Amino acid sequence: MENGESKRMWLQKARKLLKSGQVDGFWRSFEQVANSPEYEKWLEDEFPERSSLFELDRRNFMKFMGAATLMASLAGCRRLPKEQIVPFVKQPEDSVPGVRKRYATSFVSQGAAMGLVVESREGRPMKVEGNPEHSGSLGSSDVFCQASLYDLYDPDRLKAVQRGRSTASWDQFWKEARAQLQVAKEKNGQGVVLLTESVVSPSYHAQIQKFLQAFPEAKWVAYDPLAPMNVLYGNDLLFDRKLNAVYDFRGADVILSVDSDFLYLGPGAVRYAREFSSRRAPQGTDASKLNRMFAIQCAPSVTSAAADEVLALKPTLVEPFLRTLAVRLGIPVAPGDTPPKSGEWIEKLAAQLQAARGRCVVVPGLHHRPMVHALAQAINVHLGNVGTTVRYTQPLDFAEDASADGVSGLQRAARQNPIDAVFILGGNPAYTLPGGSSLGRLLEAAPFTAHLTSHANETSELCRWELPLSHYLESWGDGLGYDGSKVLQQPLIAPLYHSFSEIEFIEGLLGSHRTAREVVKEVHGFAGVQGEDRFQAMLEKGVLPTSEFGSEPVEPNFEALELPPALPSGYELIVLPDPTVLDGRFANNPWLQELPKPMSSLTWDNAVYVGPAMAERIGAGTEDKVSISVQNRKEEAALFVMPGIPDETVVVHMGYGRKTGGMWVTSDGTRGFNASLLMNPASPGVGTRVAVVKLDGKMPLASVQVHHSMEGKDIVRSGTVAEFQAKPSLAPEYVHEGHFDSLYPEGEFEYDGHKWAMSIDLSLCIGCNACTIACQAENNIPSVGKTQVQRGREMHWIRVDRYYKGSPDAPEQTLFQPLPCMHCENAPCEPVCPVAATTHSKEGLNQMVYNRCVGTRYCSNNCPYKVRRFNYLNFADKTTDKLGRDAPTLRLLNNPDVTVRGRGVMEKCTFCVQRINSARIESKRTGAPLKDGDIVTACQQACPTQAIVFGDLSDPASRVTKLRSDPRSYGLLADLNTRPRTTYLAKVTNPSNTLSERGAS
């Protein structure tokens, strides 16, 4: 690793080169552009002909090789411990060993529920997928749904009731709690508080109401840092009612994202990604249906990366920008000052929006102030978009206010009337409340405090009782989807520990004995035996038909959109949920911790993100230690320089700097810093009066941006609509296509059956990483920890590379390229394996025989795509956890259809061969031949944009065959003559300067 001084030097050099136009095409990192020694080192590690190993003399080379051979043979002599297996004595009636079962259920995440289908094997949930019946999913999912499975088996879950740090029982708790409530009953519940997260479950809400009926003076307060409160407040400003906004991108020709990440975060993101991408790829040579997205970018995001035109703005300039645009469109709002250098952009945008009246949409970022939402919706109303691309519904959250105000109000009220009992259901408010919480004082003063929680955390530590909360796969429940659609939640497994769901817990507090299933049945009108059959039918689908919220009529009040007071100048702050651990709720989930964050490729940490210009101004580079202060709140953190962040803007993510919560939270000391402490409760997402100062020292990070770099020119192909129309292949001039002369005999592999292949459309890929984590869950891929990631040893079988084009301060394009094994016809890995552990199947799969692999890694060295992964340590050992404790539940996480690889073995993408085989077995069993679409790989299934297509090249009608003949189709580094079976479709962008050529304006 280099020190901060030289990192800054390389950053300066890279900026100079990029600005001078000496760098042609796409680039991955500042280090690559400047060709820094660090980047050279990564390349050396990837490409052995450049390696320092060649500087060894013959004697030393023989020494190393001898040692390696000895180690390999020792590994082969390992004695395995004796283990007994026990057969099923009484086989459960409906269980066939080895056969997957699928159940519909749902998962609440980020303020809305997502319908899921979860696969179960021998009674244990094993893989999460989207529910095709649910409008919020359409069969796809996101990284959070995929990774939620780990939390079920997490050995750090709270397993037993704790009373003041000693183990107690539920009976003891119920006895004390009911006694407390008995006393409270005499005061109608005065002094009793229920503190929950957002409540989007009708049954949970019904239980809360039942509790409040029993204790009318009790207080219900909701606080949820992920709740989209600014949407409700903004619509309240404009329409005088708290309303939810639901978008429909299918009919949107022009989209303006106002620093919104609607493709990745927030309610409806999976659905929105599908709708948006349905108009991103040309059909053959026809590009007339493509939509166009403009993005204002304060913080680079998955959504702004997908935009055709991007304008980087400081956060407080967003509102003046929208005001100027609104006035330009003829909306009677108070005009603001036009932000510098944005006049031309606004003119162009206004013309585009006006030309697409009723067929355009403006989407504000969830973290922006309510006024930004009100202005954005005012533009939507004015342009006639209501009812076509946007509609308004009642709020999803039954609490209607999950901001920090509720807790502050509680704290104020407690000064007049003391609080006797606090029941906290889920969440971790002591950690997530903005600006540092005084919740501790409130909890300390209350005689009875209890926290129902999945993990012991910062909040439960402040409570007298810590109570185990059931996982959603252990509980009955329900939820509202992004559009209000009702989804059911059914358990797939009995609680692994003695835990309760929120619905059961409230039932317990009331001393009644209905099961959560009965509650859910009753709430949805299926009560009793008479409703059982209908309830069963609903459970099969998981979604209640036509249950989405209807549209609410709106009347805008433009006069309410007054000018705010002038804001101070200087540095500004954006605080966002972390792209992997959100508000810290997934902090103990190694799948998410190790998943590279889409825009930084950072793993295991958060950082203070700034753009290159600001980094130069504060004289610091990536990994330099800095202090960041906002008014009187201050934290220390590592700096990370990210292209595209506007000058004088700092971006930070919540979810780190936690003190407790499990082994992955604290195993290497504290991870990152707590960005919630920097938030202003009145405006949590955007802060002003920010200072960033370089300190001495470094804070090493684990970013994978330069790992597994490929060398070659034609890696990602992209072009505008005009370029596509001029040359549909978008191939650069220097590419030699159709060159297939080979040293290997042609036709060596004869395919008389299937020829499996994959196609990935770069026009559709948004870089969300759902494919990476779905592959991890399906294929028993281990997490390796921060230290191993820093050494480049991460194990993901499909990585998502990110490329930039243009200036580092404002890249004109950001492009993602998912990279699994290419399954080459002329696979360079195959002939170099000394033990034939990597071979070619008769269906064209490049396969690994794990038992044969002796770990020479020649295959990986010879792979130009760098998609092979080596188990340097026993990463897959799940007998114990990272701290050496016995962790039997982790073993339940493994997919029994996929081999668990031990130390010293090479592994890589298999095209989900287990899925191919189970479809083949099913086809044999039923006698129906395999047809296109019967086999769906894990990455393909999760992908919300359907960028990945898998199928059989022997079938001329298969989608993958057709995509191979698409003019945009190309093989990665095909000039090496590897003849990859995974191919790509070039990305087509649609910036506005091509409009007239398409005649769309």
Ligand code: SF4
């Ligand atoms: S290919 Fe992967 S990264 Fe790209 S959109 Fe699909 S799931 Fe997301």
